[in-house]
Amino acid sequence: MYLGYIKSSIRNKKLFTLLSIVQITITMVLVIDVLINLSTINYKEREFKNNLNVNLNNTYKFSVYGNGSGKVDLKKKLSNYFDIGSYKYESLGNMYYTEVQEPTNRVNILKADKNIFNLLDINITDGRNLNEDDFNLDKDKIPIIFSEEYKGRLNIGDTITNKVLTKENYEVVGFYNKDIKWFPRNDIQFFALEDLGKMGITIPSKKERELLFYEMEINSATYITSxxxxxxxxxNIIDDVNKEYGLNVEILSIKDILNRFKQGIYPFILQTVFFSIFMLVSSCLGLASNMSFTIINRKKEFGIRLANGFRKKDIKLLVISEMLFLSLISTIIAMIFKFTELYKNRQFSIAEKIIVPQFSIIDFVVAIVLVVIIIVISSIIPLRNIDKLQPKEMIGGIE
Structure with a gap:
């Protein structure tokens, strides 16, 4: 009965039906966007707190603007006041065991100085960790530890040579747990944390420790902790150093950087919220008008139904069933659109290591609740119109 009524009703007002579906679909998409963006605001902060062994308030990103001279002296100067650490990610190309010349896959490594290394939450599962002597002594073979994912392909004591770039020799001294992450190699606001569970971790060479490592990396990957x-x-200390070296040194705590990101996204979310409210009101008015047109257009049919034992309650259920049907169609279309969009974003996120919004079960539940709200609000006027109709008026209505 309900399905036949809905088909008949839609045939009689195709344009009204199409407009209602479009309005509700747009509303659903906008509301889901708002929910996803709201969850994204604090995503980075949660990610950092859950995965990094750093205090977001007293860990500062250190950026130097100006000429290159004096940067090493600058680092030494500031080291008198703070713990300053630098790191960089490096791809070693194809690496070879020096003994058997057996190639392994391309390997990415994190080169970290002592201060950064001490912030890493490393759990050694086999062999030994990097120690104080490793950071202070100049060795022919640079000690390196790998994620346990490499265990079996590499063994403790293996000597590995990077024959593509610097010809450095590395000695495998241990393996660590895979569940470890660190700051991304690019902007920490938008890029995902690097998964060290798929890398190796080593120290800069003596030459890098003396000069190049700090000079090259100080702009993009240097942090102060205090x-x-x-x-x-x-x-105040930074301002004095700026005057002394003629540089422009900027520091921002990780918390400040994340707050800057939030401030940048708030206006966009607010704009989407206002547009969503506008579309929600439009959808409710549109659906209410659609159903009111149905009632006026089918007065005689409803009157005949009443004369044959129907109650007004039954007629109301017919109207609500049509509203529910249109809302469900809109929900399905909106979900297909958002899932397709988010799937594409997910693939891009994996490839580029960029944070993109993700759909959650909470968003789905809210979408269902929104459908109920639209139906409840939109049904107020049509149902009151049904209550006002008299049987005599309905039987004499327009067919």
Whole structure:
């Protein structure tokens, strides 16, 4: 009965039906966008807190602008006040065992100085960890530890040579747990944390420690940690150093960087919220008008049904069933659109290691609740119109 009524009703007002579906679909898409973006706002902060062994308030991103001279002296100067650490990611190309010349796959490594390494939450599962002597002594073979994912392909004591770039020799001294991450190699606001569970971790060579490592990396991957000085005190020291070296050194705590990201996305979310509210009101009014047109157009049919034992309650259920049908169609279309969009974004995110919004079960539940809200609000006027109709008026209505 309900399906036949819905088919008949849709045939009589195809344009009204199409407009209602479009309005509700757009509303659903916008509301889901708002929910996803709201969850994205705090995603990075949660990710950092759950995966990094750093205090977001007293760990500062260190950026230097200006000429290159004095940067090494600058680092030494600031080291008197703070723990300063630098790191960089490096691809070693094809690596070879020096003994058997057996090629392995391309290997990505993290080169970290002592201060950065001490912040890594490393759990050695076999062999030994990098120690104080490794960072201070100049060795022919640079010690390196690998994720346990490489265990079996590499063994403790293996000597590996990078024959593509610097000809450095590395000695495998241990394997660590796979569940470890670190800051991305690019902007920490938009890029996902690097998965060190698929890498090796080593130290800069003596030459890099003396000069190149800090000079090359100080702009993109240098951090200050201090639990003794507040940001204002740190900034005063930085200002003095700027004057001394003629540089423009900027520091931002990780918390500040994340807050800057939030401030940038808030206006977009607010705009989407207002547009969503507008479309929600439009959808409710459109659906209410659609159903009111149905009632006016089918007065005589409803009157005949009443004369044959129907109650007004039954007629109301017919109208609500049509509203539910249109809302469900809109929901399905909106979900297909968002799932397709988010799937493509997910593939892009994996390839580029960029954070993109993700759909969650909460978003789906809210979408269903939204359908109920639309139906409830939109049904108020049509159902009141049904209550006002008299049987005599209905039987004499327009067919």
């Amino acid at each position: 639990d003794k000085l507040n940001k204002s005190e740190i900034q």
